[in-house]
Amino acid sequence: MRRLRGAAAILAAGVLVLGACTGDDDDDDAGDTTTTEAPADDGGGDTGTDTGGGTGGGDGDTLAAVQDAGVLRCGTRDELPGFAVLDSAGEHVGFDADFCRVIAAAVLGDAEAVEFVDLETADRFTALQAGDIDVLVRNTTWTATRDGAEGATFLQPNFYDGQGMMVAADAGFGSLEDLAGQVVCVAGGTTTEGNVATEFSRRGLEIPEVLPFDSPDLLQVAFQEGRCDGWSSDLSQLTGLRSAYPDGPDSLVIFPDAFSKEPLAPAVADGDSQWAQVVNWAVLATIQAEEFGLTSENVDQVLAETTDPNIRQFLGEAGEDAVLDPGLGLPTDFAYQVVSQVGSYAEIYDEHITPLGLERGLNSLWTDGGMLYAPPYR
Amino acid sequence: MTEPTAPADAAPSASRPPLWRDVRILRVAFQVAVVAVIALVLGTLVGNVRANSERLGIPTGFEYLDNPAQFPIPDSDFRQAQPVRDAIGEGLGNTLRVVLLGIVVSTVLGVLVGIGRLSGNWLVRTAARIYVEILRNVPLLLLIYFSYFALALTTFPRVADAWEPLGLALFSNRGVVVPWVDGGIAPLVIGGVVAIGAAVGISRWRTAVADRTGAPAHTARYALPAMVLVLSVAWLVSGLGASIPERDGNRVTGGIRMSPEYFAIFFALVIYTASHIAEIVRGSIQAVDRGQGEAASALALSGSQRLRYVVLPQAFRIAVPPIGNQYLNLSKNSTLGAVVGYFELARVTAISVGNGAPAVPSYLLLLAIFLVLSLVLSFGVNVVNRRLALVER
Numbered sequence: 225m226r227r228l229r230g231a232a233a234i235l236a237a238g239v240l241v242l243g244a245c246t247g248d249d250d251d252d253d254a255g256d257t258t259t260t261e262a263p264a265d266d267g268g269g270d271t272g273t274d275t276g277g278g279t280g281g282g283d284g285d286t287l288a289a290v291q292d293a294g295v296l297r298c299g300t301r302d303e304l305p306g307f308a309v310l311d312s313a314g315e316h317v318g319f320d321a322d323f324c325r326v327i328a329a330a331v332l333g334d335a336e337a338v339e340f341v342d343l344e345t346a347d348r349f350t351a352l353q354a355g356d357i358d359v360l361v362r363n364t365t366w367t368a369t370r371d372g373a374e375g376a377t378f379l380q381p382n383f384y385d386g387q388g389m390m391v392a393a394d395a396g397f398g399s400l401e402d403l404a405g406q407v408v409c410v411a412g413g414t415t416t417e418g419n420v421a422t423e424f425s426r427r428g429l430e431i432p433e434v435l436p437f438d439s440p441d442l443l444q445v446a447f448q449e450g451r452c453d454g455w456s457s458d459l460s461q462l463t464g465l466r467s468a469y470p471d472g473p474d475s476l477v478i479f480p481d482a483f484s485k486e487p488l489a490p491a492v493a494d495g496d497s498q499w500a501q502v503v504n505w506a507v508l509a510t511i512q513a514e515e516f517g518l519t520s521e522n523v524d525q526v527l528a529e530t531t532d533p534n535i536r537q538f539l540g541e542a543g544e545d546a547v548l549d550p551g552l553g554l555p556t557d558f559a560y561q562v563v564s565q566v567g568s569y570a571e572i573y574d575e576h577i578t579p580l581g582l583e584r585g586l587n588s589l590w591t592d593g594g595m596l597y598a599p600p601y602r
Numbered sequence: 603m604t605e606p607t608a609p610a611d612a613a614p615s616a617s618r619p620p621l622w623r624d625v626r627i628l629r630v631a632f633q634v635a636v637v638a639v640i641a642l643v644l645g646t647l648v649g650n651v652r653a654n655s656e657r658l659g660i661p662t663g664f665e666y667l668d669n670p671a672q673f674p675i676p677d678s679d680f681r682q683a684q685p686v687r688d689a690i691g692e693g694l695g696n697t698l699r700v701v702l703l704g705i706v707v708s709t710v711l712g713v714l715v716g717i718g719r720l721s722g723n724w725l726v727r728t729a730a731r732i733y734v735e736i737l738r739n740v741p742l743l744l745l746i747y748f749s750y751f752a753l754a755l756t757t758f759p760r761v762a763d764a765w766e767p768l769g770l771a772l773f774s775n776r777g778v779v780v781p782w783v784d785g786g787i788a789p790l791v792i793g794g795v796v797a798i799g800a801a802v803g804i805s806r807w808r809t810a811v812a813d814r815t816g817a818p819a820h821t822a823r824y825a826l827p828a829m830v831l832v833l834s835v836a837w838l839v840s841g842l843g844a845s846i847p848e849r850d851g852n853r854v855t856g857g858i859r860m861s862p863e864y865f866a867i868f869f870a871l872v873i874y875t876a877s878h879i880a881e882i883v884r885g886s887i888q889a890v891d892r893g894q895g896e897a898a899s900a901l902a903l904s905g906s907q908r909l910r911y912v913v914l915p916q917a918f919r920i921a922v923p924p925i926g927n928q929y930l931n932l933s934k935n936s937t938l939g940a941v942v943g944y945f946e947l948a949r950v951t952a953i954s955v956g957n958g959a960p961a962v963p964s965y966l967l968l969l970a971i972f973l974v975l976s977l978v979l980s981f982g983v984n985v986v987n988r989r990l991a992l993v994e995r
Contacts, residue, residue, distance in 0.1 A: 375658030375660045412943070420674075433676050446943075
C-alpha cells in the first residue's frame with residue numbers, strides 16, 4: 225500500500241513538472257511575440273528563429289532598451305594604451321572609448337551616457353551573448369568564426385590593423401626569420417596566437433614556441449625577465465605598449481611588416497539588425513564627417529555658412545527644406561551630436577593613436593588611399 | 603497537488619484524518635512539491651540557455667570538438683590545425699601531470715613535515731612549524747604568482763647566462779633541461795612497471811624468508827639493485843641513446859624540459875597542499891593513544907621503529923579520509939595554473955572559447971571532466987581507506 229502511494233506521488237510529481245514546463249514554454253512564446261513586434265525589420269531572417277526570452281541584447285529591441293535606460297553599456301578593456309585606459313581621474317580614455325561615446329551621442333544625444341564594462345579577452349563574447357553589454361568596442365578582430373559561432377555581428381571596422389612582432393633592441397634579431405624556433409609571447413584567447421604559427425609555417429620557417437598570457441601586464445613582466453624573445457600583437461597595440469615600456473621606447477624594436485589582416489570592428493549580438501544599423505551609421509558618421517572636413521571645433525560655423533546640401537542633410541539641418549530621416553531609428557541630428565560632442569574620425573585618431581607614433585596608413589580616407597569609405601548619406 | 607493520490611486513500615476506514623491533515627500524505631506531498639520546484643527551476647534554466655543560444659545562432663551540441671583549435675599549445679607537438687578534441691586531450695594530460703605527481707610529492711613532503719612538527723629536536727620542530735604556519739595562511743593564488751614571477755622568472759638566470767653544471771643539465775628562466783633517454787618513452791614505462799613488480803616480489807620473498815628463518819629481511823638491500831638492473835636492461839633494449847641538452851644562442855635542444863610555468867604551478871601546489879597534509883598527519887599522530895607509544899618503548903623498540911610499526915599505522919587510519927580531501931583540493935586547485943600561462947584543462951577550455959568554441963557546452967565538458975577526475979580520486983582514496991580499516995577487525 226505504501227509503495228503504491230509512493231509510486232502515485234512520483235507520478236503526480238512527473239505530471240506536475242511536465243505541466244509546469246510546457247506552461248512555461250507557452251508563456252515564453254507569448255511574451256516574445258509581443259516584444260518582437262515593435263521593430264519593423266527584426267533580425268529573424270538572420271537566425272531563422274524568434275523564440276527565446278530573457279533580457280538579452282538581441283531581442284530586436286535593443287535601441288528602445290538603450291533609449292529607455294538612457295545609458296549605453298559598452299564593452300571595452302582598461303589595459304590597452306591608446307585604445308582604452310583608465311586615467312588618473314577615473315576617466316576612460318582612448319580610441320575605443322571614444323567610439324563608445326560616438327554611439328552614445330548618436331543614440332542618446334549625450335556622449336557621456338556610457339557605462340564602460342571592462343572585459344577580459346576570454347569573456348567578451350560571452351558578455352555580448354548574455355546581453356550584459358549593448359555593443360562591444362574592444363579591439364576585436366572580425367573573423368568568420370566569430371561572426372558565425374560566437375553569436376556576434378561585426379560592423380564597419382573602425383581600425384584596420386595587422387599583426388606585427390616586437391623584440392628587444394639589444395637582442396640581435398633583425399627580422400622575422402631570426403625568430404624561427406625561438407619563444408614568442410602573445411596575448412591569450414585572441415587571433416594573435418594562431419597567426420604566429422601560421423605565418424612561420426607559411427614562410428617555411430621553424431615555428432617558434434608561442435606562450436600566451438591573459439594580461440598585457442603579466443606578459444610585459446615575462447618579456448622583461450627574458451622569458452621570451454619576441455612579443456607579437458597587433459601593430460597598434462605594440463606601438464602603444466612600446467610607448468609605455470618602463471625601459472623607454474628605444475629599448476624595443478617593432479619589425480615594420482605586418483603579417484595578418486586584423487580589421488578591428490565594433491560588434492553587436494546577432495538577431496537585431498536595426499541596432500546593428502544604428503551602431504554602423506554612428507561609426508560611419510565619424511568617417512563621413514572627416515570627408516566633409518567637419519570637426520568638433522568648426523561644425524557650428526560650417527553649418528551656419530555652408531551651402532552644400534549634402535552637409536546640411538548629413539547634420540540634420542535643412543533650413544527651409546525637408547529634413548532627411550533615413551528611417552534608421554536615430555534622431556535626424558545624430559551626426560551633428562556625434563561631431564560636436566566627440567569629433568570626426570581624424571580628431572579621434574589624432575588624439576589617441578597619433579601620439580603612439582602610428583601612421584594613418586590603411587586608416588586614411590579612401591580619397592587619401594586608405595580604407596575608410598562611408599556609403600552616401602541620403 | 604495531492605489529487606492524484608486521493609482514490610488510493612478513499613478506500614480505507616473512515617477513522618483516518620482528512621487528507622490535508624494526514625501526516626503520511628503531507629510528507630509525500632511536501633517532497634513532491636520540492637522535487638517539482640527544483641525541476642521547474644532547472645527546466646527554466648535549460649530552456650533559457652537553449653532558447654537564447656538558438657536565437658543567437660550559437661551551437662548547443664558538441665560538434666565544435668571537431669573544429670580546428672586554431673591555437674598552439676606550448677611544450678607539446680600539438681598543431682593548431684588539429685581539432686579542439688585533441689587540444690582538450692593535451693590539456694587533460696597537462697592537468698594530470700600536475701595532479702598525479704603533485705599528490706605523490708605533497709604526500710611525502712607533508713608526512714615528513716607532519717612528523718617533524720612532533721620531533722624532539724628543537725630545530726626540526728621549529729622549522730616545520732614555521733613552514734606550516736606560513737604556507738597554510740597565505741592565499742594559494744599569491745603563492746603561484748610568487749613562485750612564477752619571483753622564483754621561476756627572476757631567481758633563475760636568463761637563458762643567455764644559463765647555469766650548466768658539467769654541461770649535462772641547463773637551468774634558466776626558460777626552464778630546467780636535464781638529459782633524457784633517446785627514442786620513445788614506451789620501453790622506459792614498461793621497464794618501470796617491471797622494476798616495481800620485481801621490487802614488490804623480492805620484498806615479499808624476503809619477508810617470507812625472514813618470517814621462516816628469523817634472519818633480517820634486508821628488503822631494500824635486495825630490491826633496489828634489482829630495480830636498477832631492470833631499468834638498465836630496459837635502457838639497453840631501447841638502444842642506450844641519451845639526449846643531452848645543448849644551447850645555441852637562446853635556443854635549447856635535446857634533453858627533457860620542465861617549463862617555468864609547470865614549475866610554478868607544481869611547486870606552489872605541492873608546498874601549499876603539503877602544509878595542510880602536515881597538519882593532518884600531526885593531528886592524527888597525536889590522536890593515537892599515548893599508551894601505544896609508551897608500550898612500544900617498553901618493548902625496547904627504537905624511535906623510528908616505534909613510529910613505523912606502532913604509531914604511524916594507526917595514525918594513517920585516521921589521516922586517510924582528510925588527506926583524500928586534500929588530494930581533491932589539489933586537483934581542483936590545479937586550474938589556477940591558468941594565471942601563469944600553464945596549459946591545463948581550464949585554460950585550454952577558456953582559450954578555445956575565445957577562438958570560437960561555444961561557451962556553454964565547453965564549460966559543461968570541463969565540469970564533467972573534473973567531476974570524473976574527482977570521483978576517480980575519491981574512489982582510490984576509499985579503496986585505500988577500506989584496506990587500512992580492515993586491519994582493525
